[in-house]
Amino acid sequence: MTSFSNLYKPYLLRIERITEEAPGVRTFRLAFTDQQEKERFHFKAGQFGEYSVFGEGECTFCIASSPTRSDYIECTFRQMGRVTSALMNLEEGDTIGFRGPYGNVFPLEAWQGKSLLFIAGGIALPPMRCVIWNALDWRDRFKNITILYGARTVSDLVYKHELQEWQTRPDVNVVTTVDPGGETPDWKGKVGFVPTVLEKMAPSADNTIAIVCGPPVMIKFTFPVLTQLGFEPDKIYTTLENRMKCGVGKCGRCNVGKLYVCKDGPVFTYAQLKEMPAEY
Amino acid sequence: MQKRSIRRAQINVLLEKLLSLHQVIYAPQKLGNQVDFAPLRDLQDLTLDHIQTVRSAKAALFPPVEELLRYQRAGVETELQDRDLTNLAEQVLFGTRPCDAAAIAPLSAVFTTDDQDAIFARRLERTTVISVSCERSDGDCFCTSVGVGPGDSRGSDLLLTRLQDDEYLAEILTAKGEALLQLAPELFGPEPAESKEAHLAKVQKRFDWEALHDKLAGAFDHPFWLRTALACLGCGACAYVCPVCSCFDIQDEGSQKKGRRLRSWDSCGLALFTLHASGHNPRSIQSQRWRQRMMHKFSYMPDQLQQLGCVGCGRCSRACPADMNLIEQVENFLFA
Incomplete structure (x- = not known):
């Protein structure tokens, strides 16, 4: 029988540090709650994740920290909609969900x-x-x-x-x-x-x-x-920063022409953009 | 592939046998004044004399609303409970038309290419498809225009075609089909002398999908979209009845303390589909969304997944409250 794992099940990350960056803009430093998951987790510059506040939903941001600093990941967000408003209410020590890393990389x-x-x-x-x-x-x-x-x-x-x-x-x-x-x-x-x-x-x-x-x-x-x-x-x-839900090329909303920002992007060259419809 | 015969009464016996084994059977039934797929409880409810169900059979593989996980929070700690996929019931899709069965391949391509959607894959693994060929069609049917046919076997494990009165040709197509035969070999007779072709509906080819695909490649800015989308109400009904449409939303239900994460059907025709929290919307007007629907099915999916996103069932045309008929739209586009 095939082995199955749930694509949509997030990692649990603990907010270690909150930094106020600008009005309505915060950075979270996040640490894996599970050591094994932390050791298995690798990403490269340019990739993104789906961050969740349970009960509110998921939201897409890049990973804002460098893969050369692997003790944590960081995200920076501006309070804008439902999920980012809920993130704004969280405190150091709280846990959030994270799925990723998704997408391509800066080469x-x-x-x-x-x-x-x-x-x-x-x-x-x-x-x-x-x-x-x-x-x-x-x-x-x-x-x-x-x-x-x-x-x-x-x-x-x-x-x-x-x-x-x-x-x-x-x-x-x-x-x-x-x-x-x-x-x-x-x-x-x-x-x-x-x-x-x-x-x-x-x-x-x-x-x-x-x-x-x-x-x-x-x-x-x-x-x-x-x-x-x-x-x-x-x-x-x-x-490119189109709206996403799944992050893995299935939910159907982040496409620009036939390319999915979540799978073929988010990193694109200007040469590629010139060939793509302006659907972003 | 083996060919056998089976009588109408024996089909019911087979279904009863499957029910007694606690398999869920999704089959066409008269529900109110329309025929739709629903779990079969009583063989009396089964109907096979319809042309097409209003909704497709996709809900059996991709339910309209489905739990992805549960969460519970105590203080700063969160506990996640994964979906238990070991207890998904074995199910039978009975009475699917060949177009519905053909839709399983593009659905699978979306859900299992690259990252495998375990819930979909597991459910498909536990599904047996028994299709019934079309004896009749209506003016909205166009399966032959998109490479499907009224007696096509692809996607089916067992395909039944009525030859005369209550005698059916039974084509055993896969290991799952073979398992059905083995479950009750006494119900099946020898291969009938007659072939099925003369008993299939005649579905006229209305357009050439390859010509459509090729023209769409250069038609992103074609004025056709703006003009024809004026009729579209943006209701999304076409996507909900479509056997291939698989775009979905993910939402949480419950409080921040306790609840579940759900996936639900969505549609590229709906205005909120691509709306950003900032208010920016890459597809802000209906013509862009109507174009997306056509492009996705007839251009992007063939290019990216080697699957057409349409099987010609005609449900979108029947369901559209604004009478946007797909065949007409395609014919007009090809001449535009």
């Missing part, structure tokens, strides 16, 4: 020897933070690492402590910006939209991979700037 191994340009906006830094820490933990495998991160206002910037930490490192070039009007009197970063700041920065496309995550409007205006700078479409990576 970091294939990027060895190249420069990396990270471009993120708002709440889209979390999916990139996983890759950033992964790359920083393998720092000698890459050439220049540049991070451009923008948010609407100073208080909307997430991972404020890590941004400072990256800024003090000599081996990373960090540029932060806020939308015009979002600055505070003591703001030392740039003021301007991400695509505009990128245009002025004019980073070299030579042997460089660009990773772009942000709200649709930011992505829409960033791709042309990158193209102008000489980045080929297959050297530009992003993630």
